[in-house]
Amino acid sequence: MSEQDSFVRRFTHWEASAMQATGAWAERRRLADAMRTVIQRLAESDAPEQELAAAADALERYAEQLATHPRGKKYEGWSETGPAGSVGAFFDQSPLIGRANPLAPPIQLGADQENKRVEGRVTFGSSYEGPPGCVHGGFVAAAFDEVLGFANSLSGNPGMTARLTVNYRRPTPLLTPLRFEAGLDRVEGRKIFTSGRVYVGDTDQLTAEAEGLFVSVDRSKFIALFEERQRRAEARSDEAT
DSSP states (O other), X not given: OOHHHHHHTTSHHHHHHTOXXXXXXXXXXXXXXXXXXXXXXXXXOOOOHHHHHHHHXXXXXXXXXXXXXXXXXXXXXXXXXXXXXXXXXXXXXXXXXXXXXXTOOOOEEEEXXXXXXXXXXXXXXXXXXXXXXXXXXXXXXXXXXXXXXXXXXXXXXXXXEEEEEEEEOSOOBTTSOEEXXXXXXXXXXXXXXXXXXXXXTTSSOEEEEEEEEEEEOOHHHHHHHHHHHHHHHHHHHHHHO
């Protein structure tokens, strides 16, 4: 077992994310994996016009097919890391770690709850490129927001991002395993302070570091946002029919 596997298998958050999916849930993840691969390869490909046109036609047809199905309540939750309403919402819907979200790289997370530390592992593909051969700085910041958000959740009273400061030390390479390390620094009332760093693989080559301030928000406010999202979704569904 690798050092990475040894780390992530020790903690309940990772065990939850690695739950064996079945049925439509498993197929949703498989479809997202395939879409993720298409996105990655399309960013690099010089395929001929005819082939691209055929693929676009097929995807447009499937997009129309998906529109014929109701927007169900996949999970009674949301993908905001800290106060997510369910494990499924967090690990499958998040745009950074979501197993069923083709936009996600995805980041794999583990947490040492006793010491309030978090580790994230990810490889960004070509579709995340900013400077040549390097990860776009905006995606580095978004990854920090997710990883620090996970650290913030270890406070037991997690909140939303109020401030995120990123210091870029050197370009972060694409197509290269990266290691995020983060921790819960302190809690002052509703304010939760976190910090983290990202390294190239298992080396000490630092590419960026960040500090995050999160502010605890009453769960009822998230529930209100969730309910409003459902009302909008139902209204769009009614309009479509």
